Amino acid sequence: DAGVIQSPRHEVTEMGQEVTLRCKPISGHNSLFWYRQTMMRGLELLIYFNNNVPIDDSGMPEDRFSAKMPNASFSTLKIQPSEPRDSAVYFCASSSRGSGNTIYFGEGSWLTVV
Amino acid sequence: AQSVTQPDIHITVSEGASLELRCNYSYGATPYLFWYVQSPGQGLQLLLKYFSGDTLVQGIKGFEAEFKRSQSSFNLRKPSVHWSDAAEYFCALGNYGGSQGNLIFGKGTKLSVKP
Numbered sequence: 001d002a003g004v005i006q007s008p009r010h011e012v013t014e015m016g017q018e019v020t021l022r023c024k025p026i027s028g029h030n031s032l033f034w035y036r037q038t039m040m041r042g043l044e045l046l047i048y049f050n051n052n053v054p055i056d057d058s059g060m061p062e063d064r065f066s067a068k069m070p071n072a073s074f075s076t077l078k079i080q081p082s083e084p085r086d087s088a089v090y091f092c093a094s095s096s097r098g099s100g101n102t103i104y105f106g107e108g109s110w111l112t113v114v
Numbered sequence: 115a116q117s118v119t120q121p122d123i124h125i126t127v128s129e130g131a132s133l134e135l136r137c138n139y140s141y142g143a144t145p146y147l148f149w150y151v152q153s154p155g156q157g158l159q160l161l162l163k164y165f166s167g168d169t170l171v172q173g174i175k176g177f178e179a180e181f182k183r184s185q186s187s188f189n190l191r192k193p194s195v196h197w198s199d200a201a202e203y204f205c206a207l208g209n210y211g212g213s214q215g216n217l218i219f220g221k222g223t224k225l226s227v228k229p
Contacts, residue, residue, distance in 0.1 A: 033216055033217075042219060042220075042221045042222060043204065043222075045216045048216050056216065091158065093158075101146065101165075101208060102160060102163055103148075103216075103217055105150075105157045105158040107156060108156075108157050
């Protein structure tokens with residue numbers, strides 16, 4: 001079975017540019033999570049969705065960040081405009097009651113803003 | 115408030131030696147606990163999980179963890195470490211306040227293995 005699929009795997013962009021990260025959750029999973037990992041702060045939850053509806057976005061750092069889940073098989077995390085301090089690894093993850101509420105992670109999108 | 119503490123930032127063990135990684139949690143109800151492993155440049159892979167029942171949980175790659183409610187701990191163990199176990203290990207607490215929730219992660223413990 002395919003796991004959580006993220007794209008791009010690596011992105012280098014200039015400050016001020018828009019960045020869009022994409023995620024396809026595991027088929028049948030109805031919860032989707034976006035996490036950010038940095039050396040300083042570790043793994044932080046940015047936002048999560050249940051049944052395509054945002055449940056908790058308290059971790060979204062500021063208005064430059066936005067996330068959408070237009071359907072059960074796709075989500076985006078957008079940063080506009082990007083700043084160097086946004087450089088991090090962004091993980092998408094998904095879960096369902098059928099998976100015992102276990103959260104499965106994608107390989108991550110490694111973002112560098114210069 | 116819910117939290118997870120991994121007291122050891124970095125541990126070095128010799129190949130073949132036993133390993134124990136510590137994890138303490140703070141949670142008001144019965145916790146859902148997980149251990150994930152992250153190899154360099156990779157995502158997080160689930161090693162094992164505890165939801166209820168037997169307090170000694172077996173996972174993949176020969177790892178096990180023991181839930182001790184009295185100590186609010188969920189330590190990860192392996193009897194004999196292999197060089198390929200070098201990675202970063204994260205303990206996590208399931209925050210299931212509603213139907214499904216998120217994970218609260220510890221800061222991680224980096225494991226180095228000496229030949």
